[in-house]
Amino acid sequence: MLDFIGSRFDQILFSGWQHFSLVVQCLVLATLLAVAVAAAVYRNNTLTSIANSVSAIGLTIPSFALIGLMIAPIGFGVTPAVIVVTFFATLPVLRNAVVGLSGVAPSVVESARGIGMSRFRTLVQVELPLAWPIILNGIRVSAQMVMGIAAVAAYSLGPGLGSFIFSGLSRIGGANSLESVWTGVLGIVFLALILDFLLVGLGRLTTPRGIRV
Structure with missing residues (x-):
């Protein structure tokens, strides 16, 4: 294992950076x-319910299947990986953002x-800061989830450590x-x-400081 890592250290380091960069950029976009x-929806109960349903149902979609569906219209490469990772990254953050904004006391808003x-200034300067801890929890959950999904994106020839996993699995027993699979898995856990x-x-x-737990 150490010999394998040592002989491919530069490649592993570059793939690890690609993987980390893909996840972080998609996470920022998703947030x-x-x-x-x-x-846009948290003040309306019907729209809030729809947003929560979308975030729940979206998580039931197999990431591998979605990657496969993206290949036909878009092709291989970075683009389908970005779309799929961003899609899944958005879902936990959306749920927590709705919960966080809905949980701000009406008296504070009033x-x-x-x-x-103004309504916009109240949202930006009062409601979002108060909801931020809950939103950040959603971001943390999302980050851990899509770190693994980004590995699956290697099926579409996307960047990252998933290439080591698929390469090893394709020649299992060889x-x-x-060592290739373990390098990818452990690298993703570390990231x-x-x-x-x-x-x-x-x-x-x-x-x-006043709202830190």
Whole structure:
């Protein structure tokens, strides 16, 4: 195992960086999309219910099947990987964003409106900061989930450590096949731990001191 890693260290490092970069960029895009949708629907019970249903049903879609469906119209490469990872990353964040914004006390919103703040300013300066810890929990869950889904995206020749897993599985029983699989799996676990650590630090830096748990 150590010989395998040592002989391919540069390749593993580059694939690991691609994997991490793919997940982080998709996570940022997913967070922006999820918060925008949540901000548009959370005041309406019907739309909130629809958003929650979409986020729940979306998670039941097999990621491998969705990758396969993306290949036909889009082709192989980075694009289907980005679409699938962003789609799955959006779902937990959307649910938590709706819950977080809906949970802000109406009295707080009314007080902000009472001192002359516009609806948009109240959302940005009052409601989103108060909902941020819950949204961040959704981001952390999403990050761990899509770290594995990004590996599945290697089926469409997407970037990342998933290539080691598929390469090893395609020649199982051959030389270095298990080492290749284990390298991909352990690398993804390691990246997931790093990303979660960074998100915890982000939470400490961005959560207002008065509402920290």
